[in-house]
Amino acid sequence: MEKMEHTILEEQKGDRIDKAISSLNDEWSRTQVQQWIKDGNILVNGQSVKTNYKCNLNDEIKITIPDPEELDVLPENLDLEIYYEDKDVLVVNKPRGMVVHPAPGHLSGTLVNGLMAHCKDLSGINGVLRPGIVHRIDKDTSGLLMVAKNDLAHESLVNQLVKKTVTRKYKAIVHGVIPHDYGTIDAPLGRDTKDRQSMAVVDNGKHAVTHFQVLDRFKDFTFVECQLETGRTHQIRVHMKYIGYPLAGDPKYGPKKTLDIGGQALHAGVLGFIHPRTNEYLEFEAPLPVDFERLLDTLRNNR
Template sequence: MEKMEHTILEDQNGDRIDKVISTLDEEWSRTQVQQWIKDGHVLVNGQKIKTNYKCSLNDQIEIIIPEPEELDVVPEDLNLDIYFEDSDVLVVNKPKGMVVHPAPGHITGTLVNGLMAHCKDLSGINGVLRPGIVHRIDKDTSGLLMVAKNDMAHESLVNQLVEKTVTRKYKAIVHGVIPHEFGTIDAPLGRDPKDRQSMTVVDNGKHAVTHFNVIERFKDFTFIECQLETGRTHQIRVHMKYIGYPLAGDPKYGPKKTFDIGGQALHAGILGFDHPRTKEYLQFEAPLPAEFESLLDQLRNNR
């Protein structure tokens, strides 16, 4: 069993223990942490506690992380929107609201569940929970993903991501009117020390570069296209917030008063890469989802 230790910081003083622990790792749900506490896997100053324990400054937390149960990924017919498929690669248009791979709290209805029903041959490099998954997009971001159907294809696609030769273009609607036509954001990203489930610009973060250009301006919003040079977690969402133009509808990085469209207005519309076997360059484009188009219409009518 793995152990983690944590000392309660000033900004965590008075917080519930289950809330604090669930922010230490983005894959730990609060429900899961509460079960660990009930099972005696969490000690505070060497003592077992209850889930509603209120933390005090400098409390010493010890978390004994149980061995993960092997999830049985159940194939589900999810009527996936497949754009391309051969014996090596599959390109799928993921709808908004769908999680890419199973995790505690999301063991059904994920893209991987759908892929398992659609085809039996997926690369095993990322293990049983993420078969074929080369890169991810957030649950509430729609758009194109490439999936590897064997290990050769997986290694080739990962290498192309590392070498920054994959074309990934996103459409987004942001708060504010961007005055210039295009720009580049070069700012390193890492975990937010005040909120472990969020990312932010930090000096010692990972190199991250986003290019953007303006497509259309509205009264208080701008419709843009972003091109990723790197692919960090929440990169476009954090970078646009960093320069003062957060994504519309973003519950994590946007302002409190934003559009309630079930998540950020972000769509991975263009994906291009070299085929792992033939080396031919392939590029695909997925149209904007209906709710994205209706938001644009709404903004155009409010000019």
């Protein structure tokens, strides 16, 4: 177990204890911190408190970070749509609604469960919960992911992501009619200071760049292709909201009145990278899902 201490500062005075603690580390979710408080792993001035405790200036906080759970991730035959596979890498088309990797309380039905049933050899760099996972896309985003089958491939693919040489193009439907055909959004992303479960454009955030091109315009919506230069959490969703064109169907970043399509209209359609062993450039394209195509047809018919 790891232990740390923190003294409440002026800017945290009056904050709930769970908000104050989760703000100390991007990896700590508010839900996780609340569980630590309930389990007695967070003490304020030597005493246990409730999750809604309001912090006072100079409160002394002692945090005991429990060791991670050993989770048993089981293979499941999920009939994955494999686009490419060799002894080093695998490219899979993830359907909307599938989580990429397991987490406590969500150990089945994930892409990792399916990958473990499909092949026995996956890189171990990201540990037991994320074997082979180099990058991910959100649960309700569909599209292509590259998976590493050994550590050599994993290190190569991660290095390509860091160097921004991986091609990642997404198709999206956004609210509003974008007047110009091309654009680049260069705005830093980090945790939303008002909602730790969300991302936002923030001054001290990580560098993030999204390029977009308009493919079609409708009465109240625009069909765009977005190309990632960086790959931050929720990058396209937050960037498009930032410039005033949030994704259709997005429950987190879209307007309250949006299209009911079971999640954001976002599809990772093109993925290209250099093969870790052969140094050959490979590029794959997955067509839009049927429900996405139907939505486009409806919008075309209504303009």
